Amino acid sequence: MGWLSESLNSSIGKKFVMAVTGICLILFLIVHLAGNLTLFAGAEAFNAYVHTLEPFKPIIRVIEVILALVFVFHIVNGVRLWIANRQARPERYAVNAASKNSSYFSRTMLSTGSIVFIFLILHLSSFWATFNFQGHPETGEFEFFEIVVYFFSMPWYAVFYIIAMVLLGFHLNHGFQSAFQTFGWNNSKYFPVIEKIGQIYSVVMAVGFGSMPVYFLFFYGGN
Amino acid sequence: MADTTLKLKLKIWRQPGPKAAGSFVDYDVEVSPDASILEMIDELNNSLEQEGKEPIVFESDCREGICGTCGLVINGQPHGPVPKIATCQLHMRQFNDGDTVYIEPYRAKAFPVMKDLTVDRSGFDKIMYAGGFVSVNTGGVPDANAIPIPKEVAARSMDAAECIGCGACVAACKNASAMLFTSAKVTQFAVLPQGQPERYERVQKMVAVMDELGFGACTNTYACEAECPKGISVKNIAQMNRDFFVSKLSGSKQEA
Structure with a gap:
C-alpha cells in the first residue's frame, strides 16, 4: 500500500483527503440538522425523536467512531496542509492585497475551522456527554428537551453557539464548492450550480443550527 | 505626450544577493503617465548610474506582454492592479499623483530572490x-x-x-x-x-x-x-x- 500513502501525502492527495472528509461531514450535518429541527415542535416531539434513535444505539456507536475518524483526518490533514503552505512562502509581502484577488471565506479556513473545533469540544462535552451518559446536569434525569433548555439558557453558551454557527457557515461556503473543484468536477455547465447549492447549503446550516440557541435564549420563556 | 507628470514615492526591494538580507529603499520620482512601470525603473536606473549608484536589477524581455519574463509585485499584486496584463503593460496613468508604490519581487520558497527584484524561476x-x-x-x-x-x-x-x-x-x-x-x-x-x-x-x-x-x-x-x-x-x-x-x-x- 506504499502507493496509497504516497499518493495521499502528495499536494493533490492532501486536497483529496480534505475534500472526501469534508463531504462526509457535509452529509452528516444534513442528518443532524433534520433531527434537531424537532426542537421547534416542542418537548414531546424532540424527546420522541431521541427515543426513536434508542434501538439504533449500537449502530450509532459505530457511526460515531467513523465520524470521529473523519473529523481527525480532516483536522490533522488541514493543519498539516496549513503548516506546509506557510513554509512555501517563508518571507511575506510588505503589502497584503489578498482581498483584491480572493474571497474572505477562502482565506480564513484555518481560523473558522479552529473556532468550529473549539465549538465541537464544547458541544461534545455538554450535549453529547449529557444525552448519552450523564443526564441533566442538575437532576441527572434523561429529559432531553430540558437539557437543551438548561444549556441554551446560559447566555455565554448560547452566544458562543451562535458565533460558531456563523463561522461554520463561512467554512462550509468555501468548503462545499472547493471539494468539487478538488475532485475535478469543474466545468462551465455544472459548476455555477454547485456554487449556488453550496451557498444555499451553508446559509441553511448556519441559520438552522444558529436559530436553536437564538430561540431558547430569547423566545423560549416557558420555563 | 501628457503635459503633466506624476510625483510618486517608490518603495523598492533591494537585496544584494541570494543570501543577503534585503530591505525597502525609498525613491522619489517624477514620471510621465504614459510611461510603463518598467520604463519608469529604466529612468530611475539611468539617474542612479549617473550618481554612481548601483542600478536596480529586474527582468524584462519583450515588453509587450507575451514572453512572461517580467513579473513584479506592485502594491501586493503580481503584475499590478490591472487584471490580465503583464508588468510591462502597466502604465503609470493607473496611479495618482502622490501615491506610494511598493515594488517587490515574487516571494516563494521555490522562487528564491537572486538580486533586488529578480527571482530564480x-x-x-x-x-x-x-x-x-x-x-x-x-x-x-x-x-x-x-x-x-x-x-x-x-x-x-x-x-x-x-x-x-x-x-x-x-x-x-x-x-x-x-x-x-x-x-x-x-x-x-x-x-x-x-x-x-x-x-x-x-x-x-x-x-x-x-x-x-x-x-x-x-x-x-x-x-x-x-x-x-x-x-x-x-x-x-x-x-x-x-x-x-x-x-x-x-x-x-x-x-x-
Whole structure:
C-alpha cells in the first residue's frame, strides 16, 4: 500500500483527503440538522425523536467512531496542509492585497475551522456527554428537551453557539464548492450550480443550527 | 505626450544577493503617465548610474506582454492592479499623483530572490522537463490535419497553452502553489489526441517534481486565476486533479 500513502501525502492527495472528509461531514450535518429541527415542535416531539434513535444505539456507536475518524483526518490533514503552505512562502509581502484577488471565506479556513473545533469540544462535552451518559446536569434525569433548555439558557453558551454557527457557515461556503473543484468536477455547465447549492447549503446550516440557541435564549420563556 | 507628470514615492526591494538580507529603499520620482512601470525603473536606473549608484536589477524581455519574463509585485499584486496584463503593460496613468508604490519581487520558497527584484524561476523549467512535452518519433512530417480534433477541444488546449510561465500564480497564491502553471501544462496535452500516450505518466511526474521543489498545495482561493495575465482558468487545476486520481487509482505499475 506504499502507493496509497504516497499518493495521499502528495499536494493533490492532501486536497483529496480534505475534500472526501469534508463531504462526509457535509452529509452528516444534513442528518443532524433534520433531527434537531424537532426542537421547534416542542418537548414531546424532540424527546420522541431521541427515543426513536434508542434501538439504533449500537449502530450509532459505530457511526460515531467513523465520524470521529473523519473529523481527525480532516483536522490533522488541514493543519498539516496549513503548516506546509506557510513554509512555501517563508518571507511575506510588505503589502497584503489578498482581498483584491480572493474571497474572505477562502482565506480564513484555518481560523473558522479552529473556532468550529473549539465549538465541537464544547458541544461534545455538554450535549453529547449529557444525552448519552450523564443526564441533566442538575437532576441527572434523561429529559432531553430540558437539557437543551438548561444549556441554551446560559447566555455565554448560547452566544458562543451562535458565533460558531456563523463561522461554520463561512467554512462550509468555501468548503462545499472547493471539494468539487478538488475532485475535478469543474466545468462551465455544472459548476455555477454547485456554487449556488453550496451557498444555499451553508446559509441553511448556519441559520438552522444558529436559530436553536437564538430561540431558547430569547423566545423560549416557558420555563 | 501628457503635459503633466506624476510625483510618486517608490518603495523598492533591494537585496544584494541570494543570501543577503534585503530591505525597502525609498525613491522619489517624477514620471510621465504614459510611461510603463518598467520604463519608469529604466529612468530611475539611468539617474542612479549617473550618481554612481548601483542600478536596480529586474527582468524584462519583450515588453509587450507575451514572453512572461517580467513579473513584479506592485502594491501586493503580481503584475499590478490591472487584471490580465503583464508588468510591462502597466502604465503609470493607473496611479495618482502622490501615491506610494511598493515594488517587490515574487516571494516563494521555490522562487528564491537572486538580486533586488529578480527571482530564480528555474523550478518551472524543472516541472517542464519532467513531462511538459509530447514525445514524437523522428520520421516524415505528419499531415497537419490527419487527426480530427473538435474545435472545442482545440480551443481548450489552446486556452491552457496560453500560459506564458511568468509565475504570477505562485506569487499571488497565499500558499505559493504552482498548481495553475502545472495544470495548464498538463491540460494542454491531456485534452488532445497527441497527448494521450503519456497522459497519466506526465501528470504524475510533473506533480511529483512540483511537490519536491517546495511549492505549496492549492486551497482553491482562485487568487491565481484572478492575477494571471493570460486569464488561465482554474478548470485546468480540476482537470489535473482528475487525471492525477485516475493515474494513481489505475492498476498500471507505471509510477513517476
